[in-house]
Each structure stands twice: as structure tokens, then as C-alpha cells.
Amino acid sequence: MTVPVSADRIVGAGALLAAILAPFYLSSYWVGTLLTQMLFLGIVAASLIFLSAYGGMVSLAQVAVYGIAGFVLGNATTNGNTKGLNLGWSPWIGIVLGIVIAVAIGLLFGALASRSVGIYFLMITLTYSVIANLFFSQVTDLSGFGGISGIRAPNVIGNVEAHQNRLYYVALVTAFGVYLLLRYLVRTPFGLTLQGVRDDPVRMASLGYNVPLHRTVAFGFASLIAAIGGILFVWWNGHVDPASIDLGATIDVLVIAVLGGLYRLEGAWIGALLFVIVNNYSQRIGFIGDRFHTLIGAIFLAIVLVSPSGMIGLWERALSLFSGRRRGPLDRNPIEVGPAEPSV
């Protein structure tokens, strides 16, 4: 990394401190609504950035997986008064079940897409997203259009509206844990192998690696991260319906990841913060639905035109101007969906 580590560390520690102290200086609306949302959207975006930056896989299925975890949790834990199976199980069983099923489906999705790269991979994962959305719309035993309501967080978090800070801190600890885990993982044999697969799958195969299997396992792991985000989302929202994972939501997470910077994990939360703030203020001035998407689209274009590597890219460029360093090799175009190399 060409950026001075110290500057990154200082800003990172400052941001973490600001986040820890947020409930003391921000309104409960900011903390309970905007920042909590930023945290779980950031987790889902981080699962996408992990796949993209370290595995060369730009996935549009992360929201689908996040939704699957949410729907499973909803079906498992609600009790009586809503759509779905209403199994009424403990929230802890719901968490485990939601994550396990989401990861299992993620592994299946990953296995089917593991021999595709570039734009073909993108299209296959887009299909997963559409399938998940249609599945929960059509299968009324599990959800249907109206979705599942009244989903409660475990007692330690309690009523999310009454104790907004509790869910906020749970989300903060989870997001930070996810960030540290991903940072660690990319230095392990699994993570280095994944980066080898990203840079040259043909070479990896001739060195003895099983490239499709490695891609599949990485996709399954990213599904675990997305599922964790999905659980937090459903607790925060109390409700999940097919619209939570429709095409718009899928694109939103891609926009968050690209806005933040598709090649560094920190970008996930930076993009998510920008996204929830724009979303919030555009609602106040009556920009909702399509008008919001027009606005975020315009901001997206502006940022990507100025800095193809998103806000993180702007930050790195500012730092390198400041320190007089050359731009590093990591400052490459982050969206490399072509050229497809179909061998392996």
C-alpha cells in the first residue's frame, strides 16, 4: 500500500471513536435510524467489496442472500400474527438458522457461477437476485408480497424503538468485527489464494489450485457476511418483504460499494454513510422513489467520473498529493468486469 499507514490509522481510529460516541452528541434519529442503517448496509456492501477486491467477482447476489437470512429469521421467530410459517422459535435459533440456510444457498449459488467471470458472472448473480425476489413474492407460505412483520430482536437488545442505542452498538460491534475478520482473512492462505485466483486463475490452476472450488468457498463466505447484515436489517426494520430485496435494493448496495470504493473494505461504510444521508435529505425535500434514484444516480456519476475508485480513491489521492507520493498500482479501475477469460 502506497498510502502512509499512519494517516489511514489515525483517520480510522478517529472514525471509530466518533461512531462509539455518536449517541452522546447525535439525535436518536441519527443514531437509531441513519447510523444503524449505515452499519448494516455497510456490512452487506463489505461482502461485495470483499468478493470484488480480493476475488475479482462483482456479485449482485449479496442482497438476495441478505434477504434469505432475513426471511428465514422472520419465518422462524414470529409467532402468529403475520405471514410466513410463524414457528415462534427463539431468536438465537433464528439467527443460526438464517445464517446457515443463507450460506448453504450462497454455496450453491457460488458453485453454479464459479466457472464464469466478468460480465457473465455479474449476469448470473443478477439472476439469483431476481429469483430470490420472485420466490418470496410468489411463495405465500413463506412470505408473499406483504412480507413478514413483527420480527423481534433478542431480549438483550429488546424493543428496538425503545432502546435504539442497543441495536446501534450491536451493529457497530458486528461491523467492526466483520471488518477485522476480513482484514485478517485476506492475509491467510485462504485469502492469498483468493487473490491469486483474482489476478490469474490460469496460473493458479497450473500451480495446483482448484479455482472453481476456491471461488465457491469465497462466495459462501461472503454469503455469511451478507447474512449477518440481513439479520441486523430485519431486527432494525422489524419487517421484511420482497421489496426489501428487489432490483432497486440490489442496485443500491452496488451503488454504495462503488461510491465508497470497490477495492477497499473501508469503502463499504463510507459509501453507506453517504447513501443514507442522501436518502434522508432527499426524502425531506420530497425526492422519494424514482426521484431519489435519479439524485443518487447523479451523485454516483459525479463521484465515479472524478474518482473511479470512489470516495476511498479521493481520500488516497488527497493523501498522495499531500505527501507528494506517486499514485500506487492499487489505484486502478475498480470495476473490471471484462475481458472474460473463459478457460480454467
Place this chain on the structure above:
Amino acid sequence: MAQAAALVVAEPILRLRGIGRRFGGLHAVRDVDLDVARGERRAILGPNGAGKTTLFNVISGDYPPTSGTIEFLGEDVTGLPPRTRAKLGMGRTYQKSRLFLGLSVEDNLYLAVLGVKSGHMRPVIVPARDRALRERARELTAAVGLEGREATLVGSLSHGEQRQLEVGMARAANPQLMMLDEPASGLSRGERVALTDLLLKLDPAITLILIEHDMDVALRVAQRVTMMHEGRVIVEGTPDEIRANQTVHDLYLGRGFQPDE
């Protein structure tokens, strides 16, 4: 060919029979028989487009052949994927470097060492196990003349340094058969000499197949030479026989090849 086969006394490490590879209507390699003995140094020569690289791709498993069989260490490997062949003891370089540009020199070699071992999926750093892999990676870094560049991102190495690393990647797993595809391409004269020395110093137990345009490098290193043209093997012999061969002169002097059987 009968004469060539007689010279190979021991069971060959590599045996190709009737190997062909087409790309659509293009017959890149046709009807190649090849026996390479254990510990042999073999050079493959031939003009551009002769099918040398394609032959390597078929041997390493990157492309399946459209006809013929490949035996390696006495085992039929024709249907096996490249990763299995690597584990059996094949290592290769690529004519156009195939390196992990976003990783450091040491991490590139680390992956090359880990490839034939177990533990690709290990999601934790185990110092006791990683230290050995890292040590081997650093040893290789020095062996290919990149000492002190361990932490450099491969994308920012010079062309010559990337070619050196390319050879290191093929050696990392201690393969029994090493295939080098034009390792000297794009190197300066001095770098070529260093490369030739490195190849001459290679453990004699390793079998080496070398594709090389530079006759000086090829004929100094090789014990036997196979000459390809338009997908076929046209001559095989010792470096002296090759030097004296009229066909080889014609091809390399650009007069074209007229088969006169």
C-alpha cells in the same frame, strides 16, 4: 524417430503419442510423438506459430488435446486437469508472464509453494506452518536474483524481473518436469547469460523442456533438440546435429520449409 527412441534408454518421464490440437479450422499442433527421458534437457525450437506454446498448454493441461495421449511418469494424464498434473510434478512458465500483479514477490512465490501442498482453504495463519512456506518463498526470491524485493508488488517489477520471477514460480514446487516457455524473451544480453547459468546449474534430476528462440541459450542448455514447424515435429537430434541441419538453417534464414520426403 526410431533412432531417437533407441537413444532413450530408461522409461521416459513424458511420452506423447499422436498429439493434435485444433482451434476451429486451425491445426496448431498435429500428430506429435515425443519422448523425454528423466533428467533430460530438451529444447523445442521452431518459428513463430509453429505450435510450441500450444504443445506446452496441452502437456500442462491448460488446453485438452483434440487427439492423442499424454503419459507422465508412466501414468496416462490426458484427461487430468492442470492442478492434478502440477501435483504429480509438472511445473511451467508462460511465454507472456502470468503473475499475480496485485501481490508482492514473496506472496507470489508463497502461492507457488503452497499450490502442491494441502491447506489452500486454511482461514487462519498458523505461524509454525507458514514460517516454512515463507522461508521457502524467500529462498526462491534469492535464487532467482530478486533478493531485497520480497515486499515489492509484482505489478511494479521491470519486465526482466518479472521473467526471473516467472522461472521462480515454476521451480517453487520442486517439479520433476519443468517446462520453460521462452524464458529469455525480452531479456538483455547480460540477463540472458545469467539465465543460461541458472539453467545449467539446475539440479540434474529435474527434467527440463525449454522453448527458446535464442539459439545460444537453447543449444548451450539442451542435450536434445526438437524442431517444430506448422504444428509438426520435423527434426529431432543433438545440438550438433541441429546446427548442421539444412532444414533448420532454411527455416531460421527465412527461406521457408519445403518438405522433401
